[in-house]
Amino acid sequence: MSEQSVDAEEVRHVAALARVDLDESEIEAFAEQFGEILDAFETLDEVPEIEREDDLENVMRADEVRESLSQEEALRNAPESENGYFKGPSVS
């Protein structure tokens, strides 16, 4: 019924972009739900272009050194650290 059909391949592609592994049952369920949800988003096609009158102002402050977290505090929640640094997976 959904006009905006989304297939498993597209779900896999988006999941790869978002760095989220999914199992096969999730991929299947999401493909079906995404079709329905994107159908509902089609209503945005009828929205005219609106000129925005945001009254925005930059908020600046002096670039001065101030107290911040200690290295120990910053690392406290890390699963792995080494010599005062976060330890991540290998890049390549």
Add this chain to the structure above:
Amino acid sequence: MSESSIFITEERIEGEDEGPLAGETVAVKDNISTAGVRTTCGSEMLAEYVPPYDATVIERLTGAGATIVGKTNMDEFGMGSTTETSAFGPAPNPAAEGRVPGGSSGGSAAAVAAGEADYALGTDTGGSVRNPAAFCGVVGIKPTYGLVSRYGLVAYANSLEQIGPLAPTVEDAARVLDAISGPDDRDATTRCEGADSDYASAADGDIEGLSIGIPTELVEGADEGVREAFWDAISDLESEGASYHEVSLPSIEHAVAAYYVIAMSEASSNLARFDGVRYGPVTESGGNWNEAFAAVREQGFGEEVKRRILLGTYALSAGYHDKYYKKAQDARAWVARDFEEAFEEADVLASPTMPVPPFEVGESLEDPLQMYLADANTVPVNLANLPAISVPAGETEGLPVGVQLIGPTFGEKRIIRAASALE
């Protein structure tokens, strides 16, 4: 993990001895950082996370004398309307057994309804304070964007969300808002309007001459029992000196779609930080950087969070950005303009907070789209950055109904005064 619980963590943070809230207790939603007390966002991803610093609202509450009594259950990262997407199991509804407490701040509303705390803090991205307030029969305020600092709030959709109070009465909610509002140099989006505020004194019930606009679009779709309770509340306000007229907000039929496109897009970006390096679960995945991240994120995130991250990524991806995200921003500006026009003829706008009574437990989990559509009355307020309050307005078949009063930008006093007349 099926047992329902109001709190994820019950730990006390003592407040100062003196202050306007001395001796009073506050329950805090678990996406607001508390130094030394774990802050999970209702997610497996942060099950062990202990913040090294306090959110500004925590410093302000304890500075005003309040004691924090615990961190409340919530939909994972605020993504849900029932508190059932929490990785720590659902939360009860003390006002309606067998029903959800609403969400995403369901634990906070339940804490107030059950008397586990005098007040609570929730966060409202698309209704997450007002919805559970309505479902649990308490008062909840979503402040104007920029009134309350978000420093220390774990971001979901940062252009939409505000921290707001829940309490048994309008005056109590206003007192908590007085404690937490005002500018903060650690949140550049805060404004000065909330400094030295006295919202509590506005809860005087004096609504002589108040002009109420009723957006027909937000009433027509509601359940019959909800509509009856709503019109009874409007009659009460009329008998106290207010008048009402109907208004139309043509943009509003696009609000839910615009809200979800913007919220999901922002979520996909904000939640990119959860990669398992600085915090998060340990996985056995060897692999490279990308493979390790994807494995941690599969393990740490629940289904609704994955759904929103993926849809947000989709809406922002090449070829779709203009179709979804840009159009949603147009709709957002349109909704804001419709509200502005409505406020030329009305002091406040009124609608049912939720178009339906509290869902039965488990009822809405299978159909995400139906759950999104139930946010129709609350999301327009976030799109337009406006303040709104939900106040109890009777029952339908024994289930709580809430009325939402919406004000113009920084019109907190107006909605507090109008809501106090319904008590």
